[in-house]
Amino acid sequence: MKYMLLIHAAATDAPESAVETTVEEWMAYDKTVKDAGIYVSGESLADLVTATTVRVDAAGERIITDGPFAEAREVLGGFYVIDVPDLDAALDWAARCPGARAGTIVVRPVAQF
Amino acid sequence: MSERFAEAAGSTDGSVVRSTVEAVFREEHGRLLAALARRFGDLDLAEEVASEAIAAALAHWPTDGVPPNPGAWLMTTARRKAVDRLRRDRVHAARLAVLQLEMRAELDRAGPAAGAGASADTPGDTAGDLPDERLQLFFTCAHPALPAEDRTALTLRCLAGLTTPEVARAFLVPVETMAKRITRAKKKIREARIPFRVPDSDELPQRLPGVLQVIYSIFTEGYAASSGPGLQRLALAEEAIRLARILRRLMPADREAAGLLALMLLTHARRAARTGPDGEPLLLDVQDRGRWDRAMIEEGSRLVVTALTGGPPSAYAVEAAIAALHDEAPTFAATDWPQIVALYDVLLTMTPSPVVALNRAVAVAMRDGPQAGLVLLDGLAGEPQLRGHHPYAAARADLLARLGRVTEAASAYQRALELAGTEPERAHLRRRLRDLGTPETTPTT
Incomplete structure (x- = not known):
């Protein structure tokens, strides 16, 4: 069963109380996921200031805006899709992710059709 | 079978x-x-x-x-x-x-x-007996990925075997609401694939308290209904005890599960004496101890020993030990108050909470006199958790009354009356207020 781990990091302008994670920790985690044979896909997202929002209104007009720069305390920083037997296994992998200490991980099953 | x-x-x-x-x-x-x-x-x-x-x-x-x-x-x-x-x-x-x-x-x-x-007419004659896999189901129903209220509902539905309308009645919610809640929980189990498994030994200490908490919350809801006309909903308390017995059979070596069952038995043993003829609550000091369930007390006391032996005790076991001391005392005055205070001290280090501190203060008042208890209670006045807690106001009122500070006692009883959730509790507080000899100044419903 496939699960997406949505890695929400504290925004870069967040107070300094946020836990720091190192590149080495992320690389080690990435290697563990790949070595375990559960890796489906995963990306780390570029900084939020590079984001652009697109919406098409009722008239078919494209509305393009810079952002979003939501006031949300946490922003999506990356994701993994893993293939594991059940939710407990997915939660376990999420808990081991460095992002779980620096922010939160939302675990969502990938819909099956 | x-x-x-x-x-x-x-x-x-x-x-x-x-x-x-x-x-x-x-x-x-x-x-x-x-x-x-x-x-x-x-x-x-x-x-x-x-x-x-x-x-x-x-x-x-x-x-x-x-x-x-x-x-x-x-x-x-x-x-x-x-x-x-x-x-x-x-x-x-x-x-x-x-x-x-x-x-x-x-x-x-x-x-x-x-x-x-094997034909369609004789199914299963050849297969082995059914293995008991209810422990797996306990852990699924109490899975932390489910909302807390759904865990309790699912456990009552799947393990206690209650129908959805019965579960709805237990929670005092409309049947439709409960049906939706149970459907939603089952959908999450299926679609997020919450497994049916007993957690590994390294994960178990984190997960078992959730299962015990579900059972205990069913019990406390039955023991002291948070709202509604009746003070006790005994059927619910009995379901909780039944579930704890099943769990105890499934995990005979687990001392925390033993402690929970002991606590519930030692509390439930007093059920017949807890309410007066008009349904008003009777506190330990005025209960007819002859109406306590001796067989249940004995069973609970044996379990307490198991729960307290062979390692650090769980909070349930310590609470059960306190209940056992009450159950074994011939009278309220002859209760082993020093021992009860000592157990509350232990409990406070395990589960520090203002409610535990409140209970400890009441025990101290019995050991050292009302003034000593009152000092401790007044020290808790700033606790947000106790601000809307009617037993706190009532305990203060009782101690003030024992000290002869009638006017202050009356106003503390008034405060408790405003906060009490069930009618029998309010009736009891009105009676204590009357016993003070001061008229009730504010009309209550």
Whole structure:
């Protein structure tokens, strides 16, 4: 069963109380996921200031805006899709992710059709 | 197990017999459901076919006789019903294949002769007895990925065998609301694939408290109903005890589970004396100790010893030990208050909470006098958790009354009256207020 781990990091302008994670920790985690044979896909997202929002209104007009720069305390920083037997296994992998200490991980099953 | 079934299904005279049969099946329902849920990974499907298998047993056994292996009969019948159901629904093709493979494998294990002899009329005669997989189901129902209120509802539904309307009544919510809640929880279990498994030993210490908490919350809701006309909803407390007994059988070596069962037994033993003739609550000091359930106290006291022996005790065990001291005291005054204060000290280090501190202060007042208790209570005045807590106001009022500070006691009783949730509790507080000799100044409903 496939699960997406949505890695929400504290925004870069967040107070300094946020836990720091190192590149080495992320690389080690990435290697563990790949070595375990559960890796489906995963990306780390570029900084939020590079984001652009697109919406098409009722008239078919494209509305393009810079952002979003939501006031949300946490922003999506990356994701993994893993293939594991059940939710407990997915939660376990999420808990081991460095992002779980620096922010939160939302675990969502990938819909099956 | 066979004897229970034979007894239940053997006699055929009317509704009394039917309710006996249903009582036996209520227990068996949980076992069957647990075994099916683990195989299908789907509580909905498991529930449907478990009910159908039990309905088939209720229809056939009184006339055809109880099969030699009733548990296996139920299991095989339920699985046949599941195959029928999955055949109609092509989405489940993969699960159907697994199920059929499993059934074939079991027939092969039972040997070629048995396999040839098995027909639709004699399901399960050859299979082994039903394994008890209810522990897995306990952990699924109490999974931290489910909302807390859903965990309790699911446990009552799946393991205590209550119907959805019964669960709704227990929570004082409309049946529709409860049905939606249970459906939502089952959907999450199925679609997020919450597993039916007992956590590994390294994970167990984190997960078991959740299961115990579900059972204890059912008990406390039954013991001190948070709202509504009645003070105690005994049936709910008894369901909690039944669940704790099942859990204790499933985890005989677990001292925390023993502590929880002990605590509930030692508290429930006082049920008959807890309320007066008009349903008003009677506190420990005025309860008729002759009406306490001695057999239950003895059972609970034995369990406390188990729960306290062989390692650091759980908070449940310490609370149970406090309850045991009360239960074993001949009178309120002759209670071992120094020991009770000492146990509250232990409890405060394990689960520091203003409510525990409140109970400790009351015990100190019994050991050292009302003034000493009052000093401790006033020290807790700033606790947000106690601001709306009527037992805090009532305890303060009691101590002020014992010190002869009547006016202050009256205003503390008034405060408790404003906060109390059930009518019997309010009646009790009004009576204490009257005993002070000051008139009630604010009208209450």
